[in-house]
Amino acid sequence: MKEEMVIVLDFGGQYNQLIARRVRECNVYCEVHPYTISLDEIEAMHPKGIIFTGGPNSVYGADSPQCAKEIFTLGIPILGICYGSQLIAHLLGGTVETAPTSEYGRTEVTVDASAGLFAGVNEKTICWMSHTDYIAQAPEGFTITAHTPVCPVAAMEAADRNIYATQFHPEVMHTQEGMKMLYNFVRQICGCSGSWKMDSFVETAIEQIEQKVGNGKVLCALSGGVDSSVAAVLLAKAVGKQLTCVFVDHGLLRKQEGDEVEAVFGPDGPYDLNFIRVNAQQRFYDKLAGITEPEEKRKIIGEEFIRVFEEEAKKIGAVDFLVQGTIYPDVIESGLGKSAVIKSHHNVGGLPDYVDFKEIIEPLRDLFKDEVRKAGKELGIPDYLVYRQPFPGPGLAIRIIGEVTEEKIKMLQDADAIYREEIDKAGLQSSVGQYFAALTNMRSVGVMGDFRTYDYAIALRAVETSDFMTADAAELPWDVLKKVTNRIVNEVKGVNRVLYDCTGKPPATIEFE
Numbered sequence: 001m002k003e004e005m006v007i008v009l010d011f012g013g014q015y016n017q018l019i020a021r022r023v024r025e026c027n028v029y030c031e032v033h034p035y036t037i038s039l040d041e042i043e044a045m046h047p048k049g050i051i052f053t054g055g056p057n058s059v060y061g062a063d064s065p066q067c068a069k070e071i072f073t074l075g076i077p078i079l080g081i082c083y084g085s086q087l088i089a090h091l092l093g094g095t096v097e098t099a100p101t102s103e104y105g106r107t108e109v110t111v112d113a114s115a116g117l118f119a120g121v122n123e124k125t126i127c128w129m130s131h132t133d134y135i136a137q138a139p140e141g142f143t144i145t146a147h148t149p150v151c152p153v154a155a156m157e158a159a160d161r162n163i164y165a166t167q168f169h170p171e172v173m174h175t176q177e178g179m180k181m182l183y184n185f186v187r188q189i190c191g192c193s194g195s196w197k198m199d200s201f202v203e204t205a206i207e208q209i210e211q212k213v214g215n216g217k218v219l220c221a222l223s224g225g226v227d228s229s230v231a232a233v234l235l236a237k238a239v240g241k242q243l244t245c246v247f248v249d250h251g252l253l254r255k256q257e258g259d260e261v262e263a264v265f266g267p268d269g270p271y272d273l274n275f276i277r278v279n280a281q282q283r284f285y286d287k288l289a290g291i292t293e294p295e296e297k298r299k300i301i302g303e304e305f306i307r308v309f310e311e312e313a314k315k316i317g318a319v320d321f322l323v324q325g326t327i328y329p330d331v332i333e334s335g336l337g338k339s340a341v342i343k344s345h346h347n348v349g350g351l352p353d354y355v356d357f358k359e360i361i362e363p364l365r366d367l368f369k370d371e372v373r374k375a376g377k378e379l380g381i382p383d384y385l386v387y388r389q390p391f392p393g394p395g396l397a398i399r400i401i402g403e404v405t406e407e408k409i410k411m412l413q414d415a416d417a418i419y420r421e422e423i424d425k426a427g428l429q430s431s432v433g434q435y436f437a438a439l440t441n442m443r444s445v446g447v448m449g450d451f452r453t454y455d456y457a458i459a460l461r462a463v464e465t466s467d468f469m470t471a472d473a474a475e476l477p478w479d480v481l482k483k484v485t486n487r488i489v490n491e492v493k494g495v496n497r498v499l500y501d502c503t504g505k506p507p508a509t510i511e512f513e
C-alpha cells in the first residue's frame, strides 16, 4: 500500500499540509511528521523522499528546530523548502544570514532549467517568497540553480547526493510552476511511479481504523454535513455495526435540517448504520442564555456536544472511541499548529479539556475540503451530500450576533431558507462556494403599512472559495438579491432590513463569529 511514500518533516511552517497535499496530487502517498522524529523511525517507514518544510525560526536561534546531520547519509533524496533550505545549508557548512532585503510575495526567479528540480520550467518564473534570512553561501559541493536580484541562492542542489533546496515555496498556488518542481522531485528524483490514488486514502484509512479499533465500540458524531458524513461512512466500512452514529439536534440547525439528516442516515435511509437522534435543543438553549461572546458560545456548544456524546456512550456501554469529522482548516484556524487562534472550530479548539473517551479518531484531519469531497465520492456517497454547503458545528449560534434566543433562531432559519431557495431557483447553487444568512444584532427603524417598525437586519453572505481558507465576496446578480430582500422583509416577522456582506477573507472570516 505505502511502498511509495514521501514524508514531510514539519519545522513549523504554515504550509506543511499543503506540501503533503501537493505530493498526493502527484499520486504519491505522503505523511507529515514532526522534525523530532528519529532517524530509525524514518528508515522504518522506507520513504522514497523527504521534504523539510519552512518555519518561522532562524537556523541560528537558540531553540531553532534542527535534525541530525546523519539524515543526509541515509541515501534518501531530500528537498528543503524555505527554512528547510536554510537548515540544509547550515548543517552542511554553508552560510545563512539575515538578508539585506527581505522578499515577500510574488517574485521573479531565474532558474537553471537543466537542474533536476527545474526540468521543463521557464527560465524566468514567478515564485512565492517569504523570508528574512537567506543562504548567503551554498555549502561545498552544491550548485546554485536559481537566484533573484537580491537572493543569490534561491535554489541549490547537490545532485550526486540527491539533496535539493529552494528558498521559495513551490507548494503554494502563487508559485506558477511549483507543481512541476514538486513533480520533478517526487516522480523523477525520488523515482516514485505515481501509483497512489485518492482511493488509496480511503483504503489506508479503513485499514488504520480497523487496526486501531479492533473489536472496540465506536461512536461517531454525525451532523449530516460533508465532513462528518464522510467520516461516518468511512467508519461504517471499517467497523460495520461496531459503529453507532449519534446525531445531536442542538436546535441550531437550518430549517428542517434535523429531519433531513434523519431521512438520510436513519433507519429509512440508504445506509445500514446504528443511528441515534438526540433532541437536545432545550439543553443547548439553556446553556447559551445570556451569552454574547463568540468564543464563549463556541466553547459552550463544543463542551455540551461532548457531554451529550458521553451520555449516549454510557447508554450503549463500553464505547472506547469517538469519531469526529475534523478537517485540516479546522485544525489550523483553531491555532493548534503554530498559527494564531482565529476561532475555536467546534471539534477541535472547542473541545473541553477533559473528554471521557479512550481516544478520539479524526480520519480526515489532514485533508482539505475538496479532498474530503473526493474521498466521499470514492466511498459512493451521493453527490447531493458530497457537495453540500459547509455548515459549522456550532450552527446558527455563530450566525446570530449576540445572544441566541429561540425567537432569533426561528427568524434566521426562515430568512436563510428563503435565501437558499432563491439561489437554487436562480441556478447558482453550485457556482457559489458558500452562502447563508446571518442575523445581526442591529435594530433599525423602518416603515411598513404606514406603521413605524424597529426590527432586526439580516445580513446575506455569499463567497467564492475552494479551500475556505481565503475567500472573495461573490457578486450575486442584483435581481436575485432584490428578490431575496423582498421576500425576507415580507415573510419574516421581526426583520425590516437586509444587508449584503461585501467583505473577503481576509480581512473578515466567512462566518460572522
Ligand code: XMP
Binding pocket: 330, 333, 342, 343, 344, 345, 346, 347, 390, 391, 392, 393, 394, 434, 468, 469, 505, 508, 509, 510, 511, 512
Ligand atoms: P471561517 O468563518 O473561519 O470559516 O472563515 C471557514 C469555513 O469553516 C466553517 N466553519 C466551521 N466548520 N466547525 C466546523 O465544522 C466550526 O466551528 C466552524 N467554524 C467555521 C465555515 O462555515 C467555513 O466553511
